[in-house]
Amino acid sequence: MPEQSVHDYYKTFPDERGHFGPYGGRFVGETLMGAIFELEQAYEQYRNDANFLAEMDKDLSTFVGRPSPLYLAENWTAKLGGAQIYLKREDLNHTGAHKVNNTIGQALLAKRMGKKRIIAETGAGQHGVATATVAARLGMECVVYMGAADVERQAQNVYRMKLLGAQVVPVESGARTLKDALNEALRDWVTNVDDTFYIIGTVAGPHPYPAMVRDFQSIIGRETKQQMQAINGKLPDALVACIGGGSNAIGLFYPFIEDESVAMYGVEGAGHGIETGQHSAPLAAGRPGVLHGNRTYLMQDDNGEIVETHSISAGLDYPGVGPEHAWLKDIGRANYVSVTDDEALAAFHELTRTEGIIPALESSHALAYVSKLAPTMSPEQTMVVNLSGRGDKDMHTVAAMAGLKF
Amino acid sequence: MSRISQCFENLKADGQTALIPYVTAGDPEPWVTVPLLHALVDAGADIIELGIPFSDPMCDGPVIQKACERALKNDVSIKHVLEMVKKFREKNSDTPIVLMGYANPIEAIGYEKFAELAKQAGVDGVLTVDVPPEESTEFRTIMDANGIDTIYLVAPTTSAERMATIASFARGFIYYVSIKGVTGAAALDVAEVSEKMAQLRELTTLPLGVGFGIRDGKSAAAVSEIADAVVVGSTLVRCIEEHAERMDELPAAVAGLLAEMRHAINARDLASA
Numbered sequence: 253m254p255e256q257s258v259h260d261y262y263k264t265f266p267d268e269r270g271h272f273g274p275y276g277g278r279f280v281g282e283t284l285m286g287a288i289f290e291l292e293q294a295y296e297q298y299r300n301d302a303n304f305l306a307e308m309d310k311d312l313s314t315f316v317g318r319p320s321p322l323y324l325a326e327n328w329t330a331k332l333g334g335a336q337i338y339l340k341r342e343d344l345n346h347t348g349a350h351k352v353n354n355t356i357g358q359a360l361l362a363k364r365m366g367k368k369r370i371i372a373e374t375g376a377g378q379h380g381v382a383t384a385t386v387a388a389r390l391g392m393e394c395v396v397y398m399g400a401a402d403v404e405r406q407a408q409n410v411y412r413m414k415l416l417g418a419q420v421v422p423v424e425s426g427a428r429t430l431k432d433a434l435n436e437a438l439r440d441w442v443t444n445v446d447d448t449f450y451i452i453g454t455v456a457g458p459h460p461y462p463a464m465v466r467d468f469q470s471i472i473g474r475e476t477k478q479q480m481q482a483i484n485g486k487l488p489d490a491l492v493a494c495i496g497g498g499s500n501a502i503g504l505f506y507p508f509i510e511d512e513s514v515a516m517y518g519v520e521g522a523g524h525g526i527e528t529g530q531h532s533a534p535l536a537a538g539r540p541g542v543l544h545g546n547r548t549y550l551m552q553d554d555n556g557e558i559v560e561t562h563s564i565s566a567g568l569d570y571p572g573v574g575p576e577h578a579w580l581k582d583i584g585r586a587n588y589v590s591v592t593d594d595e596a597l598a599a600f601h602e603l604t605r606t607e608g609i610i611p612a613l614e615s616s617h618a619l620a621y622v623s624k625l626a627p628t629m630s631p632e633q634t635m636v637v638n639l640s641g642r643g644d645k646d647m648h649t650v651a652a653m654a655g656l657k658f
Numbered sequence: 659m660s661r662i663s664q665c666f667e668n669l670k671a672d673g674q675t676a677l678i679p680y681v682t683a684g685d686p687e688p689w690v691t692v693p694l695l696h697a698l699v700d701a702g703a704d705i706i707e708l709g710i711p712f713s714d715p716m717c718d719g720p721v722i723q724k725a726c727e728r729a730l731k732n733d734v735s736i737k738h739v740l741e742m743v744k745k746f747r748e749k750n751s752d753t754p755i756v757l758m759g760y761a762n763p764i765e766a767i768g769y770e771k772f773a774e775l776a777k778q779a780g781v782d783g784v785l786t787v788d789v790p791p792e793e794s795t796e797f798r799t800i801m802d803a804n805g806i807d808t809i810y811l812v813a814p815t816t817s818a819e820r821m822a823t824i825a826s827f828a829r830g831f832i833y834y835v836s837i838k839g840v841t842g843a844a845a846l847d848v849a850e851v852s853e854k855m856a857q858l859r860e861l862t863t864l865p866l867g868v869g870f871g872i873r874d875g876k877s878a879a880a881v882s883e884i885a886d887a888v889v890v891g892s893t894l895v896r897c898i899e900e901h902a903e904r905m906d907e908l909p910a911a912v913a914g915l916l917a918e919m920r921h922a923i924n925a926r927d928l929a930s931a
Contacts, residue, residue, distance in 0.1 A: 279788045281717040286815035425723050435716040443839040542761040555735035556766025557713040
């Protein structure tokens with residue numbers, strides 16, 4: 253049970269300045285403050301606007317393919333011998349992951365705000381592809397910042413973005429990965445603040461991004477709730493999702509936060525093992541600090557410098573985490589755990605062979621935890637795991653682990 | 659009166675514009691910084707802005723990013739930066755020092771501890787570029803209690819209403835960011851800046867500094883026409899980068915660049931006196 257009542261959670265968090273307890277907030281240079289207020293105002297105006305919501309629903313239905321199915325993994329459930337395991341099939345969305353739920357929402361907002369140019373950061377390239385996709389459709393200029401190391405690792409997604417008409421800018425500074433791409437996108441935004449909309453891909457960044465991205469992703473949890481009611485007539489007992497920045501997890505969790513009977517598990521990337529320091533699990537092994545516009549748990553050294561992270565999955569390879577997860581951890585409403593690269597890879601193969609579904613390496617972290625959790629639960633209990641993306645993009649990584657090369 | 663306010667009073671009495679160089683502490687090597695600061699003062703610096711290196715300097719352009727990376731290669735932390743200030747103070751007790759950096763390294767030490775150490779070292783002001791006034795109430799209160807000025811930024815995108823709020827929080831001087839962009843990005847437009855200066859002067863009696871986009875004597879002199887202080891950073895840091903392999907020549911080279919700006923500003927100050 254939570255250490256703190258979540259009875260009034262939705263009314264209370266975030267506060268009007270975007271704080272979840274001590275986390276979140278707006279930590280950006282003064283030049284961006286105006287743009288952030290402008291965005292907040294537009295979001296407040298449209299989030300309950302019937303026309304805006306109708307347009308978004310239509311896109312989610314006819315362009316993305318929602319609602320995504322809730323699939324009972326019978327073979328895997330039988331094999332693990334515990335709770336019934338349902339997979340929320342975000343992998344079946346157009347572009348192959350949950351990321352598009354958010355880019356659709358933000359792009360429609362950008363259009364209403366009269367912005368002509370869209371920028372984004374990307375790690376594995378999934379958010380970049382989802383952004384380039386909506387930009388192509390709306391006829392907007394699109395620039396995607398990507399760490400130079402990720403550009404090399406994710407050549408196929410880079411090409412997809414280019415096909416969609418986006419300009420992909422390799423970022424050479426720092427560790428040349430996702431956090432550096434975020435820095436560079438913020439630098440672009442501050443320079444082109446008048447005509448540019450920055451589509452952040454996760455529930456991080458300055459307020460209102462964490463709340464806005466969460467709202468766009470909450471379609472995952474809302475559908476899950478309805479689908480579980482329709483199938484079983486009751487709420488699930490547990491929810492499981494992987495956590496990089498945490499957008500797929502918060503999307504699943506959020507509509508259940510005040511339903512205290514539902515346990516929540518966020519699964520971070522333990523990389524080579526938490527004890528090695530080579531991981532991407534700030535909630536497990538970091539401490540609070542300020543980065544990329546918000547206060548949250550960060551992987552940092554004693555001097556407050558951000559340290560390099562490691563995960564087999566590029567989408568989890570980030571030193572921070574959304575501020576709302578930091579808060580849900582502190583109040584004890586959600587449990588945060590971690591699994592290693594090896595455990596995730598084993599789960600990747602397991603699901604592929606038992607259910608005929610090839611999951612993304614990110615989602616495989618959630619699956620690895622399911623394989624630990626399900627056997628501890630009874631067959632009458634149910635759990636939903638967010639299958640946040642499909643594994644097509646990871647073929648070369650998994651093949652390389654097996655010593656193969658395309 | 660704080661050392662920063664005293665400095666501006668003195669300059670005002672002499673009809674002079676303040677010149678504020680920025681360098682990143684520990685760039686390219688920790689031992690260079692203190693001799694460099696003395697050389698900058700000799701070349702005409704009135705206040706020094708000393709950058710605290712950070713791994714993710716999101717408000718800075720490539721020049722200062724690389725300076726941070728060079729400093730961090732030697733693990734230069736806030737504690738080292740404060741030791742540098744202390745050492746500088748052994749020979750200089752007049753020139754105000756403003757630390758400029760990002761929130762996280764300061765949060766890692768803790769506000770109270772940081773304020774105590776900074777005061778002991780002889781720091782006069784602190785500017786955290788990624789902490790707007792809304793998020794800095796606690797920080798400002800602690801700095802105030804320790805007699806350290808919290809310096810705030812005003813940008814071209816700052817609304818009139820916000821300007822008034824910032825003016826009410828500001829201590830020491832107000833730093834106007836002359837362009838939309840990161841440090842070292844583009845040249846500033848003096849007419850545009852002038853308009854904002856006039857707007858700010860309606861709201862505050864604090865001195866106004868202008869930074870971002872000042873590259874040489876000419877632009878420094880043009881800004882001194884409208885501002886109380888001229889801040890110059892990336893141009894100097896680029897010069898440091900160029901001398902990273904010839905560090906014995908570095909302080910003189912950087913000081914030479916600053917001296918050029920000093921002369922241009924002085925000539926302008928004299929002409930308008």
